[in-house]
Amino acid sequence: MKAMILAAGKGTRVRPITYTIPKPMIPILQKPVMEFLLELLRQHGFDQIMVNVSHLAEEIENYFRDGQRFGVEIAYSFEGKIDDDGKLVGEAIGSAGGMRRIQDFSPFFDDTFVVLCGDALIDLDLSAAVKWHKSKGSIATIITKTVPPEEVSSYGVVVTDEESRVKAFQEKPSTEEALSTNINTGIYIFEPEVFKYIPSGVEYDIGGQLFPKLVEVGAPFYAIAMDFEWVDIGKVPDYWRAIRGVLLGEIKNVQIPGNEVAPGIYTGLNVAVNWDKVDITGPVYIGGMTRIEDGAKIVGPAMIGPNCWICSGATVENSVIFEWSRLGPGARLVDKLVFGRYCVDKTGAAIDVQAAALDWLITDARQAPPSETPRERQAIEELLGTNAT
Numbered sequence: 001m002k003a004m005i006l007a008a009g010k011g012t013r014v015r016p017i018t019y020t021i022p023k024p025m026i027p028i029l030q031k032p033v034m035e036f037l038l039e040l041l042r043q044h045g046f047d048q049i050m051v052n053v054s055h056l057a058e059e060i061e062n063y064f065r066d067g068q069r070f071g072v073e074i075a076y077s078f079e080g081k082i083d084d085d086g087k088l089v090g091e092a093i094g095s096a097g098g099m100r101r102i103q104d105f106s107p108f109f110d111d112t113f114v115v116l117c118g119d120a121l122i123d124l125d126l127s128a129a130v131k132w133h134k135s136k137g138s139i140a141t142i143i144t145k146t147v148p149p150e151e152v153s154s155y156g157v158v159v160t161d162e163e164s165r166v167k168a169f170q171e172k173p174s175t176e177e178a179l180s181t182n183i184n185t186g187i188y189i190f191e192p193e194v195f196k197y198i199p200s201g202v203e204y205d206i207g208g209q210l211f212p213k214l215v216e217v218g219a220p221f222y223a224i225a226m227d228f229e230w231v232d233i234g235k236v237p238d239y240w241r242a243i244r245g246v247l248l249g250e251i252k253n254v255q256i257p258g259n260e261v262a263p264g265i266y267t268g269l270n271v272a273v274n275w276d277k278v279d280i281t282g283p284v285y286i287g288g289m290t291r292i293e294d295g296a297k298i299v300g301p302a303m304i305g306p307n308c309w310i311c312s313g314a315t316v317e318n319s320v321i322f323e324w325s326r327l328g329p330g331a332r333l334v335d336k337l338v339f340g341r342y343c344v345d346k347t348g349a350a351i352d353v354q355a356a357a358l359d360w361l362i363t364d365a366r367q368a369p370p371s372e373t374p375r376e377r378q379a380i381e382e383l384l385g386t387n388a389t
Contacts, residue, residue, distance in 0.1 A: 003046040005117035008054035008079050010091040022056040034118050038070045044126040047072045052098035054079040077102045097204040104200050109192050117186030123229035123253040132224050133189040142196050142223040143187035145230050150173050155183035158223045168219045182225045214254035243320050247283035247301040
């Protein structure tokens with residue numbers, strides 16, 4: 001069976017991570033989120049998968065290639081152009097536009113097919129959803145999830161009648177204005193007939209244009225609310241919650257990698273640490289070839305990527321640190337996400353550590369540690385009180 005993964009977006013709400021990593025490649029404890037989607041699709045018999053790519057397309061293609069090692073077949077539809085310097089320049093054409101481009105190239109979608117957004121962790125019975133879709137004679141079905149009323153303002157709401165036919169949409173309504181508590185999860189089931197409503201050669205969006213058109217013309221268009229695990233990685237705080245959820249065991253379909261060396265403490269290969277000289281409280285994941293110096297303190301939930309260096313007296317608490325990062329002596333990192341030169345708090349507000357003269361604090365672990373005079377150390381301690389906690 002055939003499916004499509006939407007992977008062409010720039011992921012602006014997950015910056016700074018998406019400056020160098022496309023959203024589908026964002027790692028959930030060292031494994032790209034899109035890999036979990038491939039596993040789900042394969043599990044339910046979807047083994048021919050189209051992926052539309054644009055922003056940092058080569059990162060996705062170089063990792064997944066033809067899909068053979070994941071037990072599926074993958075092909076890519078690039079949306080963009082090659083500039084005068086031979087570089088790929090992404091020019092996304094919308095989610096529905098991406099579907100149409102593939103179909104215009106050669107009619108690939110010739111039977112019921114599934115479309116998934118490439119930036120969410122899901123644990124859904126796709127087979128049951130497809131069976132329901134076919135029983136309704138639908139040409140398009142949205143998989144929705146019911147959320148508490150106080151959360152509807154963060155999502156697109158789907159309004160249906162008593163027969164589950166879609167009547168209307170509300171984009172991030174207030175709790176008082178919401179006509180439903182069923183939200184759009186970005187998981188869709190289509191029949192090839194849907195292409196009659198998608199124009200060729202223009203930018204066209206599934207949620208913003210195709211779905212309102214289907215409602216307008218009275219097409220057989222339905223939504224089904226299902227109970228399943230769904231963790232959207234749409235914004236930095238969402239990613240934060242996803243990592244915490246995995247470490248706390250709240251996301252059942254994601255296993256913590258590595259070896260459990262102590263209750264709630266997992267490590268990759270060859271971590272350099274004297275366990276009796278550090279203070280570590282789980283749940284914590286520490287990537288391979290990371291050095292934790294004596295006197296360091298780590299309080300979970302926390303993830304420290306591979307090839308990091310946590311210096312003596314440093315504290316990591318409720319934080320996520322990507323690979324090749326160094327936390328200087330005595331520094332405190334609390335409620336932060338560290339990615340390259342950037343340090344982001346859990347609300348998504350960013351500190352550019354180089355622009356803020358904090359590159360001594362968090363830097364590439366491959367560099368030698370900076371030497372410090374007593375006066376420099378005093379300045380560091382003053383900065384720690386205002387910028388690092």
